Amino acid sequence: MKALTWHGKSDIRCESVPDPKIEHGRDAIIKVTACAICGSDLHLFDGVMPEMRSGDVLGHETMGEVVEVGADNKKLKVGDRVVVPFTISCGECFFCQRGFFSGCERTNRDFKKAQEMWGHSPAGLFGYSHLLGGYAGGQAEYMRVPYADVGPIKVPDGLSDEQVLFLSDIFPTGFMAADFCDLKGGETVAIWGCGPVGQFAIKSAFILGAERVIAIDTVPERLEMARASGAITIDFKDEDVYERIQDLTSGRGADACIDAVGTEPDTASGFDAVIDRMKVATFMGTDRPHVLRQAIHCCRNFGTVSIVGVYGGLLDKIPMGSAVNRGLTFRMAQTPVQRYLPQLLGRIEKGEIAPTFVITHRATLEEGPELYKTFRDKKDGCIKVVMKP
Known part of the structure; x- marks a missing residue:
């Protein structure tokens, strides 16, 4: 065959x-x-x-x-x-x-x-x-x-x-990403990555009761598909993601943040993403967790970070101090x-x-x-x- x-x-x-x-x-x-x-x-x-x-x-x-x-x-x-x-x-x-x-x-x-x-x-x-x-x-x-x-x-x-x-x-994975956010109705959910899983996470967040979905990517076709599903979009090459989410949430942060990117973010997404890639290339690291760092910072106090992007090994420079002191919940799984x-x-x-x-x-x-x-x-x-x- x-x-x-x-x-x-x-x-x-x-x-x-x-x-x-x-x-x-x-x-x-x-x-x-x-x-x-x-x-x-x-x-x-x-x-x-x-x-x-x-x-x-x-x-x-x-x-x-x-x-x-x-x-x-x-x-x-x-x-x-x-x-x-x-x-x-x-x-x-x-x-x-x-x-x-x-x-x-x-x-x-x-x-x-x-x-x-x-x-x-x-x-x-x-x-x-x-x-x-x-x-x-x-x-x-x-x-x-x-x-x-x-x-x-x-x-x-x-x-x-x-x-x-x-x-x-990809449909169950995107749905699980939204399900992990424990939505009750009326929430703002931020989603990093508008690939296929991210697109299903957008649809699923609305199905489960989110009032607003913020979709973050830079590929025009993906952003357009996200907008067609009702999401507010952020092109991370044109805007500061943290500042835009702060503006959209009156400084509180998103109720839940979904990492649908995982270990291979675009290096244009931030200086730390460039450093991560250098570490992986020189065998000083295994994964590139830029999106996870940003999701933690953009999540409101006592919010949820849902991780469905693939990671394989050890993550460096994760802001656990932010997560612990602000009471974040992490949900993740294959x-x-x-x-x-x-x-x-x-x-x-x-x-x-x-x-x-x-x-x-x-x-x-x-x-x-x-x-x-x-x-x-x-x-x-x-x-x-x-x-x-």
Whole structure:
């Protein structure tokens, strides 16, 4: 089969790889009908995440048709259309039983590496390094889905692939970002990053009761999409973000701040972002937390900082004195997708949100390697790429 594979920094190829096979009774094999390039994939493209190996199949936003099921899988049958969460979860362990599916204790085959790096291991993830299980991803013609009687959700008749594909990651992640803000109604929420996750965070914040959303980015197409969703926008190259948020909130700060950027902010966002990049380049640091620093400073006393941008290692010069003395709450996670799937599918069916609004590019797998570059470089108005093998 054809698949997009990783061969080093900035080296993504579309090539032939072996077809996946049933390895466990709870497995399923799906024929991929739609998949997408995620902003998190760009961290792999840029060589930021460790433990990638040449030939690894990429992708964790995937859906398709079931073509084979293991003998112990009683949930799915051949012909079912399903969306596959990027988090692989057993459904039975301490964390899965409590709804914390991305903390699954059983699915990370490389848990010892993760434990050494982070203290404890999270769940395994599709297409995201041998720190998180080394599972082949879904930017391919076919994909093996472990624990397929827990993760995938069946797609109702009448909904297209593009309407439901983003239930695999970016819609639940953006919704979780807003959910973490514990909105009661009437709040001001500031969101850093107007990529796909940020766009869903904007929509979700309004759905959950925010009165105002402030969206921070510098890419014109992203800012325009944010405005179309009702957000007030700040171009960080043209305005001082802290001062503008102070003006908009009468000096109080935002009720909640969402970091939807993570470890690779634009170096034009501030002098500290330039220093962070120098530290990473000279192996004096692992991550570049400019956005998190700014979110802390812009959040009101006893507000919430919600973190859904990807960080991998150690963060330097975080203003914990500000956070502690002003009573901030931090919420963060890899998204326990299965926890959110039923209600978000319901919102799509009711017409509360049409997830297709973020799609700007549709392509084949063969076009994928070039579109990784286009997406990373923010060219051609690229916000979200959907591929159909």
